[in-house]
Structures are given as structure tokens and as C-alpha cells.
Amino acid sequence: MIEFHDAGYGYGGRELLTEMSLTLAPGSFHFLTGPSGAGKTTFLKLCYRELEATAGRVSIFGEDTRQMERDEVAELRRRIGVVHQDCQFLDHLNLADNVALPLSVSGRERDDRDLDDLLNWVGLSDQAKARPPELSGGERQRAALARAVIMSPEIILADEPTGNVDWEMSLRLLQLLIELNRMGKTVVIATHDLHLIRQAKAQVQARVLRISNRRIQQSGADL
């Protein structure tokens, strides 16, 4: 599904990630760990072609990301749901419109009942008309997750989704991501929260990818 072939990324003459070779299989669940500044966000950005590998090759759904045209990148992102730590919303639209944004930009019909179900799933049905600035950190994270999955993507990438929320909310978000994985979605969560990883491992077969010294180490890494 996502393949790194000896891939690397550098910027301004500095190598941030190097010699990465791994495959994220369909339906797999991965945690991406490493110290702050190790390159977790950079790795995720390579996974949805926000960044382009400067060495080696990254393939997503069998396509070499460096060969992709801009429109193809847009198409690719409709198949990948991304949840950022600093959830970005359009503040002039209400929550429901923000969650339905991927449908709007891809020209798909919006089914209000499906949207209600989705908001209910993330526990935000009462906030449908609220504007993003009115939401708490946890609500924003759940809204971002709802937006990430509304197109029923094959891959969910979450960058520190529990970074700004309390433990209870972290567990709730984790539970939602595990549910998505059980529905067959590939999930990659970047986090440095080892408690969260241990909590997940009790419920799902999760692999850990650890970034250390600009290289990525696969499962079996020391937690």
C-alpha cells in the first residue's frame, strides 16, 4: 500500500531521513515513535506526498510519488485521511461543513444522514453548527478524525492526534482509530506517548516504527 524503497528526505543540504525501506501493508496498524524532531511528521508527509522523497522511491497505491502530477496528488489524498496535531479547519464554515469538506472538494453528494452518523460516532452531533474556534482541543481532534474518514479512505495517518488532549480523550481517539483498523483501514499514528502504544497493543496487533538517527527501525524496537 505504501512502500519506501531506500527512501530519504533532505532539506537545505541536510539529511533528515535516510535509507528507509519498509512496506505498510493494507489493514495494518502502525505506531511511529521517536523523539521530538526525529522526523515523524516528515515521514507522514512523505506518506501523503506533502513532501517528495529526495532519495530512493516512495510508492503509494503502486504509484511512484515523484511521477505524480498535482491533480494526481489531489486524487491520492482523497484515498488517505490525515489527522494533524494542529487540526486545520476553515473557520468561516461550521463543523458539519468542515467535516464534509472532502466531499465538497471532490464534487460528491453530501448525505446529511451519513454525516450525522459520523458526527455521532465521534461524539460531536451536538456541535454540528459550531464554528471551529468554539471547539475544545479534544473536539477539534475528533472533528479532524471525522473529516479524515468521511471519504472512507484506505489509509489513516494521524500525527500526534493525542498531543493536545487529556488521557481520557486520548483513549477515546485511540478507540476510534482501532475501530477504523478493524474495518480494514491501514492506520499509522505518530506519537511519543508510550502509554498509548501499550494501551493499543492490548487490543490490536500494532507494529512500532521507531525513527532514530535519521533511520527507521521496524517492529521489535525498544519501547
Place this chain on the structure above:
Amino acid sequence: MKSFLLSFLNFNESASGRVVPPSGFTAQLTVITAAAMGFLAVFALALSMATGRLADRWGTELARGSTVRISAPADQIEAQTEAALKVLETTPGVAEARLLTAEEETALLEPWFGPDLPLDTLTLPVLIDVQETSDGFDAEGLRLRLAGEAPGAVLDDHTRWRRPLVRAAERLRLLGVVSLLLIAGVTGGMITLAANAALAATAQVIRTLRLVGATDRFIASAFVRRFTFRGFSGAVIGTVFGMIAVALLPSADEAGGFLTGLGFSGMQWLWPLLIPVLAALVAFVATRVAATQTLRRLM
């Protein structure tokens, strides 16, 4: 009225256009500037058309009219007039040559000396009005013949003062066209700046849209639609006010004939209606170029 105007200036586009946040005062400023440009464009167009008519009229009507003035001692004036008329009758290219009556001479002098001009107390030259055929006559040949037959006759074919006037009118027409081009250029530049500012101010929105799978075309079209509408609606307002202002200008008679009706006549009133369409076209192209370049720069 105020709320109606403000709501018009803040007009929100289709559902897909809603992804671009409203830009408040910038939006109103764009519409107002487009309106001002539309207003100016109407006047530039009116100027261009009026001077065009002027140039045509001076170029055709005056070219066919000439005057022979006879200044001679009183005892010779009748003989020289007859001789001059005979010369004119036999000159190829002269359609008609006739002596101006005393009433006609009075009418010519009235603007300078008033209506109660005692013509009989003044020594005035005899004037012969000459009308040319479409082929025209040989002015130099006619002058030589008149010099031989009627030494006191002087041919004035208006060339000396008609040519600079026609040239001036043609220049004015050209200036009108140049003004229209400049207005279109300024409108395009203004809309490009406004679109660039809007795009820069919404960089975060664009990133979010790209993140959820929006194509460049989708994002650009939201901006293009918005600015095209603003350019069009502003130009409609300006054009309507411009046309009203031109319609309220003094008529040709009141203006003493010189301005010959600065404005439009007949079907020419349809021309200003093209201004909003052209403004929309300029806005469309300017915003599309700006949006495409900015989007490529952003990611």
C-alpha cells in the same frame, strides 16, 4: 438602500465558492474600484466615439466645401465676381458655385457682431460658396485660373485649418481608445493584486483544501468566480452611472455645437454594455493567472 448596497457588495457565490473565506472590505473595494473603472470607461468610450464622429464630419463635409472671396475696388467687383463664377462653372470637380446672399453673410457674421449688424454700412468682400463633386477639383489649377481671370478672387479650400482639426480629432479618438486599454490594464492589475492578496491571506485555507484532496482547478475556480463576479458587478454599477451621466450632458445645441454631442447616438448606446462583459473577462483572466501562479508557489 445602504443595506441593499452592502449586501450586494458582499455577494456570496455558489456553495463551492464558500470554501474561500469572505474578504470583507477587500471585496467591497474591488467592486468599488471596478465601478470607478467602468464609469471612466464609459466616458473614454463616449470621447472616442464623439471625436470619431467629429473627425468624420470634418473630414467629409468640410472637405467638399470651399469659398472664393473677392476683394476688389468697388467698380471692378461685379466684373470680377462674374468672371470668377464663369471660371468656377467651367472647372471640373465643381458641383455648384453660388453667391452668398446678404442674409447668409449676416448670419455668418452674427456670432461676432450681433444680430443688428448694419451690413450696408460695411465694406464686405463678396463670398462665393463652392461645393465639390466627390472627385474634387484641382485647387492649385483653380487658383491660377482665378488669378488670371479675377485677380481679386482668393480661393479658400479650408485645407489649412481643416487638416489640423481632423488630425486633432483623430488623435482624440486614439487617446480614447488608449484610455480604454489603460483602464482595462489598470482593472486587470488591480484585480490581480486583490486576488494575490486574497490568496496570500488564505494560504492556510488553501493548505487545508489541498490536504483534503482539492485540485488546483477547484481552488482557483473559487477565487476566479468570486473576482469575476466582483469585476462584473462593479463594472455594471459604474457603467450604469456613466451612461446616466453621459445622457445628462448638455445637448449639442446647448454646448454651442462645438462638442457635437459628447456621448453616444442611436445604436452606439449599446457599446457601453460591453464594458461589464470585458471587465468580467479581464477579471477572469487576471485572477486565473494569479491563482495558478500562487497555487504552484504555495505547494
